[in-house]
Amino acid sequence: MAKTIATVRAIAVSAMVLVSSLSPSNSYAAPQPGCEGRSLIAELSLKRPAGVASLLENARQAENSQAILWRIERHGISPSYVLGTLHIAHPSLQELSPAVTSAITASRVVALEQEQLSRGAYGHVMAQAGKLMSARDKPLQRMLDDSELRVVEKAIAAAGYPEDLALGVRPWVATLFLAAGCPNVTHEPMDLIVANFAKSQGKKIVGLETLLEQFETLASIPDEAQAAWLRSSIEMNDRADDVTATMLELYKGRQISASLDLMRELAPNAGLTDARMQDIRHGLITARNVRMAERGLPLFETGGAFVAVGATHLPGADGLISILKSSGFSVTPVE
Incomplete structure (x- = not known):
């Protein structure tokens, strides 16, 4: 997990995927000596083997789940590409594959979830987003017991803020603080690696969303x-590095759509009912798919675009790949 809205590492297995693009200053935290995690899938499989096996198999069979790099084509225009990234910094994710670098090199424009990945951009948006983040009725004091509230206070203090800030923020903001990444960051998240390579190739870089829009999406999730x-995230606070390792296994195994469901398995006492999971899924993924598709379609229609977004935005009937198919494009898995 990590602490920033430019790239939060994984908050719970689901937030790892999307919110990873939404957090403050240590978002590029990477495993350091003593901080290596281990995947929790084997542990979960021992506790509930049939359920977890079904969950993983459904993710493997999900529509458009077999690849993280896709070629997007339409007669008469240059091909475009879509890459599903993982918003964490990890040693095994520090090099782009030859297929990815070739696709970027051949493209005229590169689109990321957001154009500005810097801490400076985050600070600017913070000044605009105060009303989305703050709450006068002390919601955390109402929603959490003393031990849970103490976990949040410690995370806020560790980030360099007064711990009583916890009494004045909305739950989604507190969730972003629950990131205990290791110090001495030396690695970069995939999105930043893509951006840096694109810049080295002289490519124009654009964003499909703004940081403020991402804040607004999180704030729109119902309070419950x-x-x-x-x-x-409180329940998994002591196992942040294990959550990261779990996310990495899902990504490499092309089972990324299982991340939200595994969040519930990892935190069985959090109150993640079906209705609440649906609200979280809509806010983190589905609603953003629509927005990113609307802004990405003109790029694909012109051709020669390379689009990199979180991998959970690609699979499923409401994923970006399905949206592109329904818009008349031919899609081909590359890797």
């Missing part, structure tokens, strides 16, 4: 779902 999401 926000609270359950926060409790899940």
Whole structure:
């Protein structure tokens, strides 16, 4: 997990995927000596073997789940590409594959979830987003017990803020603080690696969303779902590096759509009901798919675009690849 809205590492297995693009200053945290995690899938499989096996198999069979790099084509225009990234910094993700670098080199424009990945950009948006983040009715004091509230206070203090800030923020903000990444960051997240390579090739870089829009999306999740999401990150607070390792296994195994469901398995006491999971899924993934598709379609229609977004935005009937198919494009898995 990590602490920033430019790239939060994984908050609970689901937030790892999307919110990873939404957090403050240590978002590029990477495993350091003593901080290596281990995947929790084997542990979960021992506790509930049939359920977890079904969950993983469904993710493997999900529509458009077999690849993270796709070629997007339409007669008469240059091919474009879509890459599903993982918003964490990890040693095994520090090099782009030859297929990815070739696709970027051949493209005229590169689109990321957001154009500005810097801490400076985050600070600018913070000044605009205060009303989305703050709450006068002390919601965390109402929603959490004393021990849970103490976990949040410690995370806020570790980030360099007064711990009583916890009494004045909404649950989604507290969730972003629950990131205990290791110090002495030396690695970069995939999105930044893509951006840096694109810049080295002289490519134009654009964003499909703004940081403020991402804040607004998180703030729009109903409070009850926000609270359950926060409790899940509190429940997994001591196993942040294990959550990262779990996310990495899902990504490499092309089972990324299982991340939200595994969040509930990892935090069974958080109150993640079906309705709350649906609200979280809509806010983190589905609603953003629509927005990113609307802004990406003109790029694909012109051709020669390379689009990199979180991998959970690609699979499923409401994923970006399905949206592109329904828009008349031919899609081909590359790797």
